[in-house]
Amino acid sequence: MSEDVLILGIESSCDETAAAVVRNGREVLSNVISSQIDLHTLFGGVVPEIASRKHIEKINQVIDQALADACVTLDDITAVAVTYGPGLVGALLVGVAQAKAIAWAKDLPLVGVHHIEGHVCANFIEHQELEPPFLCLIVSGGHTHLVIMKDYGEFEILGRTRDDAAGEAFDKVARAVGLGYPGGPKIDRAAREGNPHAIEFPRAHIEGAPYDFSFSGLKSAVLNYLNHAKMRGEEVSVPDLAASFQNAVVDALVSRAVMAAKEFGYRQIVLAGGVASNTALRRGLEEACRKENLAFCFPSPVYCTDNAAMIGAAGYYEYQKGVRSGWELNAVPNLKLGERAF
Amino acid sequence: MAKILAIESASLTASVAIADGEKLIAEYTLNDKKTHSQTLLPMIDEMISRTDTDKHSIDAIAISKGPGSFTGLRIGSATAKGLGQALGIPLIPVPTLDGMAYGLYGCAGLICPIMDARRNQVYTGIYRNQGAFQVVMEQCALDIGALLEKLNGLGEPVIFLGDGVPVQRERIQEELTVPVSFAPVHLNRQKAGAVAVLGAVYYEKGIVQTAAEHAPEYLRMSQAERELREKGVSLP
Numbered sequence: 001m002s003e004d005v006l007i008l009g010i011e012s013s014c015d016e017t018a019a020a021v022v023r024n025g026r027e028v029l030s031n032v033i034s035s036q037i038d039l040h041t042l043f044g045g046v047v048p049e050i051a052s053r054k055h056i057e058k059i060n061q062v063i064d065q066a067l068a069d070a071c072v073t074l075d076d077i078t079a080v081a082v083t084y085g086p087g088l089v090g091a092l093l094v095g096v097a098q099a100k101a102i103a104w105a106k107d108l109p110l111v112g113v114h115h116i117e118g119h120v121c122a123n124f125i126e127h128q129e130l131e132p133p134f135l136c137l138i139v140s141g142g143h144t145h146l147v148i149m150k151d152y153g154e155f156e157i158l159g160r161t162r163d164d165a166a167g168e169a170f171d172k173v174a175r176a177v178g179l180g181y182p183g184g185p186k187i188d189r190a191a192r193e194g195n196p197h198a199i200e201f202p203r204a205h206i207e208g209a210p211y212d213f214s215f216s217g218l219k220s221a222v223l224n225y226l227n228h229a230k231m232r233g234e235e236v237s238v239p240d241l242a243a244s245f246q247n248a249v250v251d252a253l254v255s256r257a258v259m260a261a262k263e264f265g266y267r268q269i270v271l272a273g274g275v276a277s278n279t280a281l282r283r284g285l286e287e288a289c290r291k292e293n294l295a296f297c298f299p300s301p302v303y304c305t306d307n308a309a310m311i312g313a314a315g316y317y318e319y320q321k322g323v324r325s326g327w328e329l330n331a332v333p334n335l336k337l338g339e340r341a342f
Numbered sequence: 343m344a345k346i347l348a349i350e351s352a353s354l355t356a357s358v359a360i361a362d363g364e365k366l367i368a369e370y371t372l373n374d375k376k377t378h379s380q381t382l383l384p385m386i387d388e389m390i391s392r393t394d395t396d397k398h399s400i401d402a403i404a405i406s407k408g409p410g411s412f413t414g415l416r417i418g419s420a421t422a423k424g425l426g427q428a429l430g431i432p433l434i435p436v437p438t439l440d441g442m443a444y445g446l447y448g449c450a451g452l453i454c455p456i457m458d459a460r461r462n463q464v465y466t467g468i469y470r471n472q473g474a475f476q477v478v479m480e481q482c483a484l485d486i487g488a489l490l491e492k493l494n495g496l497g498e499p500v501i502f503l504g505d506g507v508p509v510q511r512e513r514i515q516e517e518l519t520v521p522v523s524f525a526p527v528h529l530n531r532q533k534a535g536a537v538a539v540l541g542a543v544y545y546e547k548g549i550v551q552t553a554a555e556h557a558p559e560y561l562r563m564s565q566a567e568r569e570l571r572e573k574g575v576s577l578p
Binding site for chain 2: 090
């Protein structure tokens with residue numbers, strides 16, 4: 001019998017400092033997340049320099065806690081996996097430098113992990129039977145991708161956003177109607193009281209790229225609607241507006257995912273990314289999948305948010321494939337999906 | 343005597359060193375364009391393997407704690423924190439300007455390292471290092487005009503070093519009324535050897551931190567925080 005592979009995952013790409021210990025890619029022994037969200041809320045969004053400063057203050061404690069929670073020491077770890085992109089460069093650099101130093105000091109292999117591939121691999125944690133190939137919709141603050149995970153570490157991108165990511169649109173609309181930061185959960189909550197068909201917002205279709213998304217037009221339509229209402233002195237129902245905007249986003253995401261499943265013959269849709277915990281998106285995909293007789297799979301909220309368990313999961317499969325990063329591993333803020341920059 | 347690994351990445355210079363008591367075993371310095379993220383750990387790795395140093399024989403990590411480039415400081419700091427965590431050894435925080443001044447010895451008068459902090463400010467400190475190392479003015483962020491006024495007031499010869507020199511050279515020569523000189527190229531930037539040897543002095547005095555406790559000393563708020571405080575918002 002082969003030995004267990006224990007991966008120490010480290011994640012610091014945005015405003016969460018996280019570390020986790022994952023056994024054999026699927027079993028989470030610990031998952032520690034130190035969120036800075038309260039601090040960034042004061043600024044109305046993530047401030048990169050402040051995020052970087054907080055990461056360096058917290059990273060040792062977060063890693064120590066992850067090891068303690070897993071009842072292991074660094075001597076038990078097989079390899080260190082770290083997010084090296086995409087993300088905020090200053091924030092990424094903290095995790096990358098720390099992970100490199102630990103791996104070097106303990107003579108452990110180092111595996112650089114793509115943050116978004118981590119989000120996809122978050123699904124392996126709670127769905128033991130899930131294996132590639134599968135169709136995956138990735139929706140987060142900075143990314144909106146429709147991809148086929150062909151094999152571990154191999155992705156074919158079917159569609160992506162041409163402008164704003166879905167999460168970005170949520171943040172901008174939330175700010176415009178005074179709901180504040182972070183936009184996703186705030187819109188989600190307000191929308192529960194609203195009518196999703198109260199206002200008909202446009203759904204963008206990109207000529208010749210059926211799987212691409214565009215959310216800047218939708219965002220502008222919402223802002224125009226607000227301006228018109230203001231000029232006419234009309235009161236805007238924030239729940240109705242939030243529900244209608246969210247409905248338009250969900251519609252765009254769900255319709256393309258279902259269309260791709262049919263065209264490429266996948267019997268399952270996998271959801272990933274921070275916005276995957278949005279209740280309307282989950283419900284929308286769930287209903288569409290039921291109607292089309294497709295399986296639907298998504299991570300629990302704790303694995304949707306930025307976390308290191310997903311980095312440990314993705315890192316495990318990279319490690320098994322023999323992927324090794326060198327000591328010159330750098331942060332790559334614009335790392336493309338499926339790309340390896342080391 | 344303690345064996346100390348030193349890391350200096352506060353500005354464009356990347357420098358690492360190992361010192362063991364009376365001997366500077368190795369020092370490796372790059373003044374190049376590549377980022378510290380790409381150079382620092384490979385430099386440590388090469389230095390350790392070239393000298394057949396057992397990682398586990400290192401007693402402490404001396405880290406140039408700042409001020410300097412925010413990102414540069416964090417790369418060095420996270421590297422030191424990771425090494426300290428994994429090797430189970432303490433960190434010795436060395437003020438960056440102290441380390442720079444420590445690298446010059448035997449100069450008559452004052453030593454004044456200056457790092458360009460933009461907006462006509464410098465990170466600086468004032469030191470003497472003739473016989474004994476003495477901090478005349480602790481490191482701080484200062485308007486260059488205020489620094490020059492202070493030096494004129496002290497009335498002693500001054501030697502400058504650091505990446506603030508090319509930026510402020512003309513102004514220094516115009517406004518200083520005391521004798522002034524500039525350190526030669528091979529002595530005018532940060533060097534980890536000085537951080538290691540000064541770090542050893544601190545280590546003997548027990549001035550150490552755990553790897554978890556350590557964070558860089560920026561001496562400057564982030565822009566966003568400064569703007570928010572100017573609006574009267576209090577931050578945690």
